[in-house]
Amino acid sequence: MNLFAGVALTAATFLGMEFVAWFMHKYVLHGPLWFLHRSHHVRHPHHFERNDFFFLFYGGLSMLLMVYGGPEKDWRYWVGMGVAVYGTLYFFVHDVLIHRRLPFWRRTQSAYLRALNMAHKIHHKTTGRDGSQEFGLLWVSPKYFTLARRRAANPPARSASAAQ
Template identity: 75%
Template sequence: MTTLAAVVVTTATFLGMEFVAWFMHKFVLHGALWFLHRSHHVRHPHHLERNDFFFLFYGALSMLGIIYGSADKDWRFWVGIGIAAYGTVYFFVHDVLIHGRLRFWRKSGNTYLRALNMAHKMHHKATGRDGSEEFGMLWVSAKYFALAQRKPAPVRRKKDLSASSNS
């Protein structure tokens, strides 16, 4: 497989995963598998949720593609890489930035990331199976992008070191 073909397959897979994520979230997670996904829509004191097990499915698909396509670096390998890349971005955007499951990236002044955060928060307003909107991860509806452009970015303030050193 040529380098260009590998880049095209990986990029197409990455972009296609957004549609897969949207479809699965809207029709499967808020459908037949709600009993697992529900843990993501309610507050709880646990670090892990039943919903976290979904990464095993996509991780297994990615791993199988990489393993079975690695000998020849054929399309399966690059599809696996595309799925893994999407999963990595999903983890940092969804789990770290939006839900703050790791505390090193709490807010962003970037308009796109703020719009994404707003759309996801709107999705979580509904704690039940029905009534949610915005099922994708990286696609932002125009209304949230426009809102993020109008709403000022959060201001980061440096701690007053002199005040803390006097304590």
């Protein structure tokens, strides 16, 4: 497979992973695998969650595809690369920015990232298996863009004591 086709397949896989993530989150994690995903919806004192096992699944799948497709750089390599790129972005956006699991990237000026954060917070308003909304990671409903832009234009007023 030539480089252009490989990069195109990686990009297509990356984009397809958003649908896979949405589908798996809505119908599998909030379905039969809720016993693992539940740890992500409740407060706990632990640094790790049962939900973190899903990283091992997707990371392992990506690694296997890249290892077995690597010598010939066939479709498996490029699909594995797309899964890896999506997983890396997922980690930084979901775990670092939204859930603050690492102590950097606390604030953003990006209306898109603020909208994404709002949508995810709406998803976590429900701590049970049923009733959640907004299951994707990168696609954000337009209503959250409106809210994010409105908040950027009208930042919350700071009290006089906080300004000093």
